[in-house]
Amino acid sequence: MAGIKVDKDLLQRVAANAxxxxxxxxxxxFLPQMHDILDAFSRLDEPADLNEEPSxxxxxxKNVFRGDKAGKCLSQEEALSNTKHxxxxxxxxxxxxx
Amino acid sequence: xxxxxALEFVAEARTGRxxxxxxxxxxxxxxxxxxxxxxxxxxxxxxxxHQAKELNAKVKSGKASGKLFGLPVSVKDCICVKGIExxxxxxxxxxxxxxxxxxxxxxxxxxxxIIIGKTSQDEFGFGTFSANAGLGFKxxxxxxxxxxxCGGSSGGxxxxxxxxxxxxxxxxxxxxxxxxxxxxxxxxxxxTPTYGLVSRYGLIDYANSLDKIGxxxxxxxESSLLLEAIAGHDEKDSTSLNEKISFSPAKSPSAKGMKxxxxxxxxxxxxxxxxxxxxxxxxxxxxxEGAKIREISxxxxxxxxxxxxxxxxxxxxxxxxxxxxxxxxxxxxSLSGSFNEYFSKVRSCNFGEEAKRRILxxxxxxxxxxxxxxxLRAMKARTxxxxxxxxxxxxxxxxxxxxxxxxxxxxxxxxxxxxxQQYAMDLCTVPANLAGLPHISINAGLLQKMPVGIMxxxxxxxxxxxxxAASALExxx
Numbered sequence: 001m002a003g004i005k006v007d008k009d010l011l012q013r014v015a016a017n018a019x020x021x022x023x024x025x026x027x028x029x030f031l032p033q034m035h036d037i038l039d040a041f042s043r044l045d046e047p048a049d050l051n052e053e054p055s056x057x058x059x060x061x062k063n064v065f066r067g068d069k070a071g072k073c074l075s076q077e078e079a080l081s082n083t084k085h086x087x088x089x090x091x092x093x094x095x096x097x098x
Numbered sequence: 099x100x101x102x103x104a105l106e107f108v109a110e111a112r113t114g115r116x117x118x119x120x121x122x123x124x125x126x127x128x129x130x131x132x133x134x135x136x137x138x139x140x141x142x143x144x145x146x147x148h149q150a151k152e153l154n155a156k157v158k159s160g161k162a163s164g165k166l167f168g169l170p171v172s173v174k175d176c177i178c179v180k181g182i183e184x185x186x187x188x189x190x191x192x193x194x195x196x197x198x199x200x201x202x203x204x205x206x207x208x209x210x211x212i213i214i215g216k217t218s219q220d221e222f223g224f225g226t227f228s229a230n231a232g233l234g235f236k237x238x239x240x241x242x243x244x245x246x247x248c249g250g251s252s253g254g255x256x257x258x259x260x261x262x263x264x265x266x267x268x269x270x271x272x273x274x275x276x277x278x279x280x281x282x283x284x285x286x287x288x289x290t291p292t293y294g295l296v297s298r299y300g301l302i303d304y305a306n307s308l309d310k311i312g313x314x315x316x317x318x319x320e321s322s323l324l325l326e327a328i329a330g331h332d333e334k335d336s337t338s339l340n341e342k343i344s345f346s347p348a349k350s351p352s353a354k355g356m357k358x359x360x361x362x363x364x365x366x367x368x369x370x371x372x373x374x375x376x377x378x379x380x381x382x383x384x385x386x387e388g389a390k391i392r393e394i395s396x397x398x399x400x401x402x403x404x405x406x407x408x409x410x411x412x413x414x415x416x417x418x419x420x421x422x423x424x425x426x427x428x429x430x431x432s433l434s435g436s437f438n439e440y441f442s443k444v445r446s447c448n449f450g451e452e453a454k455r456r457i458l459x460x461x462x463x464x465x466x467x468x469x470x471x472x473x474l475r476a477m478k479a480r481t482x483x484x485x486x487x488x489x490x491x492x493x494x495x496x497x498x499x500x501x502x503x504x505x506x507x508x509x510x511x512x513x514x515x516x517x518x519q520q521y522a523m524d525l526c527t528v529p530a531n532l533a534g535l536p537h538i539s540i541n542a543g544l545l546q547k548m549p550v551g552i553m554x555x556x557x558x559x560x561x562x563x564x565x566x567a568a569s570a571l572e573x574x575x
Contacts, residue, residue: 004468011458018416018461019423019438020454021446030455033517037459040518041405044475047482054477055484056536057307058293059558061337078197082427093425094433094440 006034104169104320107265108210111168114157116190118168122150122212125170125264126300136236137258139175141215144181146170149212156210162209164295165327171206172259172268174252176223177311179203186302187219188232190448191428200300201335202269202311202328209327214266217254222415223273223304226523227512228253228280230452237509240284244547245371246506249280252314256280256288259314267324268314273304274407275527277312277448278539282501282551283539287568289313289321292558294339296325297332305414308407308408308531318540318568322346325561330360344562353568354388358567362393363400364499364526374545376550377500383574384567390511394494398486399529402479407528408521409463409476416460419453455517484533491557497565499526501539501551530555538564540572 011031017020022030076089085092102110110116126143135572176186176197180203192356199207207213221232228250231237238253240246241261248257252270257280259268270277272290281288290312298309313324326345332338360381365374368519385391424430424444431444444549449457463472490497503525512520535555542552552571556563 004471008460010462014458014465017465018457019420019442019445020449020455020457021442022496026454030458030508033455034462037143037408037516037521038264040407040521041472044405044409044472044479047402047479050475050478050482052478052481054474055481056477057337058480058484058532059306059339061294064333066333074164074197082194083425085425085433086432088348091425092433094435094437095118096437 004038006031006038101263102265103317104265104267104315105323106171108165108167112157113161114197116168118150118153118212119147121168122146122170125214125266128262128264132258132261134239135241135257135261136218136238137254137261138172138215139187139218139235139254140183141184142179145179145182146212149207153210153212155392164208165211165323166206167535170214170264170266171211171218171324172214172255173203174255174268174270174291175219176271176302176304177269178302179213182213182216184302184388185232186214186223187221187235188449189234189429189443189455191302193429194427196300198300201297201332205268205328205330206241211327214335217252217258217268217392218552219253220251220411221453222302222419223271223276224415224452224456225250226275226279226520227507229509230450230514231407232450232453233448241504242285243506245508245510246548247283247509247512249283249502249506251276253280254313256284256286259286259316267320269311269324269328270314271301271309271311272531273308274531275524276538277314278501278551278553279524280525281314281508281539282549282553285549287318287321288539289564290531290537291324291325291329291561292339292536293343294337295343295536295559295561296329297335297338299332299334303418305411306418308411317375318538318565318572321538322565331439341559343559345565351566351573352387353384353567353570356389356496356563356567358384358391359394359490359494359497360391361435361497361529363397364393368522368525369503370499370505370545373500373502373504373543373550376545377498377552380552380571381498383414384571387570389575394490394497396486396490396529400525403483403529403532404481404521404525406476406479407524407532409472410480410532412456412460413463414460415474416457416464417455418445419449450466480532481501483529487535488557495556495563497555499553501526501553504552505545505548526553534558536561536564538568540568569571
């Protein structure tokens with residue numbers, strides 16, 4: 001990973017993926033910082049024989065199943081109580097198709 | 099006169115000798131009087147007074163019970179309290195009123211806790227000093243020195259715990275050291291449990307495989323009282339452990355015979371020599387009491403824990419923060435443009451600088467072409483680092499190190515640190531957090547009038563050993 005260079009194009013591609021519009025001032029600030037941070041992280045390149053199983057959790061987990069019974073969940077009113085954009089009992093979102 | 103402890107207060111409140119409405123009024127007055135310190139993002143006055151009234155009625159009807167009966171409890175802003183604005187210190191959650199209580203809040207209420215407010219923090223927990231407050235939020239100031247930080251990310255919780263001259267405990271949260279660090283900087287006890295021991299249901303996530311809700315109090319017994327009340331299995335959290343463990347403070351705390359490993363790397367380079375000396379003084383006191391002290395080396399954790407932790411934390415946080423888009427709760431804008439344009443607009447103008455930085459780095463580490471080199475590699479390294487701890491715990495009951503490399507820095511010093519220099523400050527707290535190990539930080543002494551914390555770490559589910567070692571040291575003060 002040490003060889004990966006983050007340039008303006010890559011940063012903007014990442015930002016678009018993350019749904020962030022960056023200003024020119026932000027790009028100017030973030031670019032060298034990302035370079036420094038990734039450079040420091042490249043220390044993880046060192047162990048050549050890193051063949052362990054990845055630990056996606058720090059403590060081993062077991063699958064747990066519950067009975068197929070309906071439980072209590074939020075009412076429609078509760079679910080919509082925090083939105084400013086609702087219509088006819090639904091969330092109202094921005095346009096998907098022009 | 100010695101201040102009443104939380105345990106003494108609860109015992110007295112249950113007898114009915116304390117008028118809880120009157121007491122809660124007094125405490126809220128003190129909370130409002132502490133405003134200049136910015137410990138709270140919101141104060142839940144109506145809820146607290148309503149609870150106090152209900153508890154008074156319970157006393158009258160002879161039904162006063164609960165481990166936290168009548169006790170004022172503050173809650174880190176990232177934990178949902180029904181009907182109380184819960185924002186995790188971020189403008190993107192402006193106006194969010196949860197319609198449910200987090201499991202820890204439901205448990206605390208059932209034990210008689212009185213919820214007094216939501217404490218200030220770094221936005222979503224992204225910081226070491228609580229100086230990365232979200233847009234429009236204020237940074238908590240250290241109660242011992244106004245020019246210094248409380249530490250992060252549970253800064254408001256630690257500041258209030260140190261400031262309070264009345265019985266009080268705080269529900270806090272740690273991802274990479276966010277309980278231990280502010281506990282160290284403010285001179286209080288901060289208890290982080292084994293990953294999964296306390297339910298995360300209702301926590302506004304930072305990084306799911308790292309987040310742990312824990313507790314703060316002025317003493318080991320206060321922090322364990324709260325942790326015991328909120329721990330336990332919860333079917334609403336798929337990573338919740340089904341284990342019952344004891345936190346009961348040892349009746350006569352003693353370190354006699356305890357095998358304590360001193361982590362060599364966390365006393366050397368990068369650690370303030372005064373901090374090292376104060377931590378060593380405490381260790382020598384334990385040795386004098388009969389603890390078996392030996393140095394141990396954790397070279398892999400010292401070298402690789404910071405990069406592995408930050409890659410994992412940023413990758414997980416960038417997925418967690420993807421849900422904030424101005425549609426269902428939190429900050430909204432007027433609906434215009436395509437969904438991409440709308441979501442990007444809401445996110446760009448409501449996330450703070452550090453949140454954007456971590457979203458960008460985390461998104462990058464998960465992107466096709468980079469995922470194996472960063473995210474997956476960090477997860478493999480994590481296995482190796484956990485195994486290094488497991489080997490150490492074959493020989494030791496607990497491990498010990500200074501909690502932070504320095505005492506609480508001044509805000510003027512923090513401003514000069516680059517992001518990577520700030521991340522490096524987490525050297526001593528990140529390894530235990532990455533491995534999901536329980537740890538406790540307590541005050542070890544003062545360096546130029548500022549507190550220095552000492553941190554004990556135990557194996558998974560060995561919280562009782564932490565209580566034993568930390569109580570023993572506390573008793574020697």
